[in-house]
Amino acid sequence: MRKQTIFITMLCLCTFILQAEVKVANIFGSKMVLQRNQKNPIWGTASIGEKIKISIAGQTYKTVANKNGQWRIKLNSMKAGGPYTMIIKGTNKIIFNDILVGEVWICTGQSNMQWSVEDSNHSELELLAADYPEIRLFTIPLVASSKPQTEIRDSVWQACTPKSLPKFSAAGYFFGKRLHKILGVPIGLINASWGASSLETWIPRDAIEEKYKHPEFLEDWDWRMTQFTDKMFKDYTKQYIAWENAGKPGKKMRPPRDIRIGQNAPANAYNGVINPVIGYGIKGSIWCQGEGNLGRGDQYSELFPIMINSWRERWGQGDFPFYWIQIASMKEPDLEPKTSSWAELREGMSKTLSLPNTGEVISMDKGEGNFIHYRNKQEMGNRLSRLALDEAYGYNIEGKSPRYKSMEIKGNKIIITFNNIDQGLYAFNTNTIKGFSMAGADQKFVWAEAKIISENKVEIFSNKIKNPVAVRYAWSDKPNSNLYDKNDLPVACFRTDTWPIASEGKYLSPRRYEYNNTKK
Template structure:
């Protein structure tokens, strides 16, 4: 009797397996854009040993599902065009319609990338005019998990229209729209951004383990996860709701969040959002993130390259372009020069320009003093587009902001020389160059007088500093600075000194909760 039951069980299992349908990963679908001029992988699942064929635009590719029930083919490179139909066949048939070939970019980061068109400047006009049927959009579902996922939840590609654009990434859309208008090819935009996410959440755990020298960073996170309980979340939620009901008195409280599945735990966003789509044919990535890492600017300069390199290694698409929007600005302008966590974060991001095929656009001039989510996403889209057109598409246009190159001390003055000068330096909206500070050996900075003395040089001094040693520019949470290239690109924040800054040595992430009876708190 026991043997008969086992036989029946095995027969049922084999019947289920034999009737498993061919499936294609959810990132693929009707209305998608495939990257032109490169081989694009297509993958999915099927019954073990099942024969699969994939056809599109005269191509026919065959493969067999492996022992794990996985299959994968590579399409031959195609020129921009379409629409095409893709047919995937095994024991069943899947048909994807209206596929275009063009340029594909993935848009990633936290809330200033996730920030929607409907909440940006001139939202009504932008939505009414969003009639671009050859711009295609997909938003990846946001899932935070501790293990890499093989597929995303169901998501659909859609053509850009007044109905589909309102909740899509504004920075991503304005960037993609410019590319579409200038390149005159279809553009696909993959929105994979998650508000309030930390940099470390987008990095594979094994990459942090192998590449980041501070083991205590992950050890601390593992300790927090082990200590965290459902009851802690329930108790804190009650306190938070009571605080809200009372009118939010006193110190601001952070909203409740399950840190086990949230967007701050290392690797969570990578595992649930990025890993399932790695391999999809892209031209490059644009990134906007940093606010959740404020206070750890020095650490950012170590973790950010780890993230970019890990994505490139896993995508197996070479050193694809990776461009980012530098963190913007907020709060009140400084009365006197001070340390700045925002400036340190900007510096940490800029150091990553040492990686090949990377670029950074400046946003501190569009930041809003009382809102971390600035509305002028059109300017960010334009600056990202300039960068891509310059670096990726080889247009004769300067895409990079002027940057500090060198300094020369001459008596009581310091001359600063800049790189990436296009049309020449200019003090915007004033006859006075604003934003410079200067210090002597005591390392105490004071506001400086500055004047442009050439196409790419500025002379900096202060009557109170007879023997200057260092200069800083726009080194503030909300800098009052106005030095730009006449092409409209602002000069990047910088410092000439290598003096210690507050974020050096800060490795552990800020804790959201208090853990009772522990020295770790």
């Protein structure tokens, strides 16, 4: 009996100690980068009413854990520099060393953002030169959840070295490296990207419920989730393994994925990956996603602004910069003009430029026809950094690609005027401008000829169209287009018409293989 009493007493004491221990959110740690020139939150947990003291760079802050055992303070604005030591003290003490202050960007999206440095062009050279002690890397573990999570595990801040860099986001790294060299300040990069993820999985559920005008979208997803069973998943997995063992004959099968806990269901990735770091001080976000939403370009134009606005609202930093890489290109060039799910998705992304402090990098000229993960991520880093230097940092450099501004019909020709012209238009690699098509009132497009007539104007014509009414450019899965500004930024794809497109009115989630191929 006495031993039992001692055991219970010790158990209660251990429980008290655990409850009393001051903790800090996992995103904070040694080697982290804090965003310069703004007040950055620090938060964690402790016993109810426990007093917490935080010190860094000669500053001291005090707070008390609330009735839920949570605490939060805001650091005063700091200039770029370091290293600093942060001490968080309650009944216990936490010490974080080698903290820098500089610029922090979150790198997010799907596989073309997740694509690693070691799998990109010239990876051996890039890794041999990857000794940047003031570039710090943090990768958030990929956890899907139907409910918002507050913790992340098994990840720490690391200085950029040939050993820490190989599996980090290539687009994120090349972007950050350019900024580090030009701005001359420490750079923090947070990798929160997940291959094969859909747009809706990165959006808070309540934001979709409140802002998206098509409730059938979530109703459809919820129905699919109830229909999916463990047996269906196991049966499909067996089929997939058998197909692989047989040498992958016939129609391609997708790898097994449990949609209930995967990276496609609405809010799953937001809850598990983004929510735990919401509020960490950042400069902005770079995004590369879209392939997971092909066939739903029109829907993308409605959901994408909802995602950006919901992140901004929850982050509490106002309209922080949000820049994205437009989806690239794939498949074979079209023999004749036709509909394109890739072009419709690009258009859906571009419509989101109506939001403040947003920007778009064009990548369709770097896509690989037989591989969705194009390897030239260096160019994406260059274009992203140009955009950030132009828009976020005020450098005298053009970061925006030329875009369609207006059209004028002159007889059997159409004059297209572009904006964002820096050094003037030119045709890359040939004297012939490629990529334009034209249509009359019958809406039947044919390839058209084009001629640059001024720094920002192009004349479009075709001997097959006597009375043209519309022009499209690079409207293809794999555009054969070559119009650039002389600063090497490609002209963005566009259409002058407002005729119905294939993805218009598609509001439901796609009935993909995860359900269709497993419901037998």
